[in-house]
Amino acid sequence: MTKMIEHFFSITSPWTFLGFQRLSEIAARNGATVVHKPVDLGKVFSVSGGLPLPKRSPQRQAYRLVELARWRTYLGIPINVQPKFFPVKGWPAAGMVIAARERNQDYGTLAHAILRAVWVEERNIDDAATLEAIAAAQGFDGRALIAAAEGEAVKKTFEADTQEAMDRGVFGAPTYIYKGEMFWGQDRLDFLERAVKQG
Structure with a gap:
């Protein structure tokens, strides 16, 4: 039976970006598959006590930048803090990932490219032409994915995945769930890999 890691994330999260490729490598090393589920982090915060970045105290906002810079150096992953x-809305970008998932396409690659566009390449993922170009560079039909993202089916899936996240106790991004055990944050990937290795 295939090992499965569920990945609940925000398409605009720097922490998701820092963990994304490492998650893929963990899965590859351990014969696991990853199910990527973009969610509405604002709704998750609304039921879990979290605050969107602009509403956090100045001290917390400042320390977030320090931590991002530390992790950038430690991991050797380029990121513009x-x-x-x-901030960006992240829709229809998240919907494109869902649409690609539902078409059994390599949606993990698309999600990573979108995250990289925000945090490394200084690109505006709220712009449709930019999203089309990002998708095309990865071999996707960006226009078709955007059209699908604007459809009711994809929006309902996004809402359902967000509700599932809340029902399962997710309170931030990225969150990884393996065999019912939750690991919050890219700094918990070592613990996730230990769990996956155990079977």
Whole structure:
């Protein structure tokens, strides 16, 4: 039976970006598959006590930048801690990932490319033409995915995945769930891999 890691994330989260490729590598090393589920983090915060970044205290906002810079150095992953196009709505970007997932396409690659566009490439993922170009560079029909993202079926899946996240106790992004055990944050990937290795 295939090992499965569920990945609940925000398509605009820097922490999701820092963990994304490492998650893929963990899965590959251990014969696991990853199910990526973009969610509405605002709704998750509304039931879990979290605050969107602009509403956090100045101290917390400042320390977040320090931590991002520390992790950038430690991991050797390029990331602009204050990108030009952030915060962004992230829709239809998240919907494109869902649409690609439902078409059995390599949606993990698309999600990672979108995250990289925000945090490394200074691109505006709220712009449709930019999203089409990002998707095309990864071999996807961006226009078709955007059209699907604007459809009711994909929006309902997004809502359902968000509700599932809340029902299962998710309170931030990224969150990884393996065999019912939750691991919150890219800094818990070592613990996740230990669990996956155990079977």
